[in-house]
Amino acid sequence: MSDHKLTATGRKDEGKGASRRLRHAGQVPAVVYGGGSDPQSVQLEHEKTWVASQKEWFYSSIIDLDVDGKVQKVLLRDMQRHPYKQLIMHLDFQRVNQNEAIRMSVPLHFVNGDTSPAGKAADVVIMHELTEVAISCLPADLPLNIEVDLSELKLGDTVHLSSLVLPKGVEIPQLKLGPDHDVAIVVARQGRVEAEETPAEGEEAAAAAPQAAADEGEGEAKGDAEGEEK
Incomplete structure (x- = not known):
């Protein structure tokens, strides 16, 4: 503290x-x-x-x-x-009463994310789902923040509340409510890859368009001519 x-x-x-x-x-x-x-x-x-x-x-x-x-x-x-x-x-x-536990929200400090396997991969996005956490402790044990070490984070990994390394005397009341409350704080996901049209595909599409229009016009003209003969 x-x-x-x-x-x-x-x-x-x-x-x-x-x-x-x-x-x-x-x-x-x-x-x-x-x-x-x-x-x-x-x-x-x-x-x-x-x-x-x-x-x-x-x-x-x-x-x-x-x-x-x-x-x-x-x-x-x-x-x-x-x-x-x-x-x-x-x-x-x-x-503050020094002998009574207090509840506070303290910031999460994320470290080593850039140097982790996930951070080094160009197609991986590290998502911070939480930026602070509610804790309970005596005033003398209140930390300024809680550090989250991401040095081992890989694609597909999820860091949960229960994975946090807490200082002595500090606990997370939310975890006492059951497994459903052990929420994610960091997730390493595959980055979205935008589908790009290749130059070849673009050229083929551009060339096909006038031809398709010409074929359509020719078909209409032929149909009109047949109608007049009848």
């Missing part, structure tokens, strides 16, 4: 008007809840928070949130973004 720090200050003004004023002042309204304590409204500096939000750890790691000098260990549970501007509108943080 890797700890990361954010700094916040408490706030008492709540409501849409107060949140709007905070955003205009370059602040992000947020709330901290859980852990057996009352919810607390806080605010964070937008620029520093935006920079942190570009990092993977922001979404899948324990964060040391310093609120007015008091550090609380939290997880990001929700982030509201502006529809088209680079603005964070609101954040939800959940306090």
Whole structure:
């Protein structure tokens, strides 16, 4: 687990008007809840928070949130973004109990795919069916990500959830639901080969078309002539 720090200050003004004023002042309204304590409204500096939000750890790691000098260990549970501007509108943080298991979705990092037998083959496509996985563990065991080694991947191979090498203390709750939930995360498939018309075939088709039209016209003319004789 890797700890990361954010700094916040408490706030008492709540409501849409107060949140709007905070955003205009370059602040992000947020709330901290859980852990057996009352919810607390806080605010964070937008620029520093935006920079942190570009990092993977922001979404899948324990964060040391310093609120007015008091550090609380939290997880990001929700982030509201502006529809088209680079603005964070609101954040939800959940306090963490170090003695209670948490459930989190962590990213999957795929490595050695390019150097695998499947990756070296020109006609094979490596499909990533999942990019993250839901895990359960104590906060101290929370990994930043889970690595998926594809060095041995060959055409026709499928990597399932049960194939993941998990860090100590980490489990995937979904696998307890039965074999049907052991879904694929990577599949090496045959690439689709487009059927292309060869030049010879194209030339033959082009030459045959005028001849076919001529034969059709000749047949119609012959039929008209026979009709007149009758």
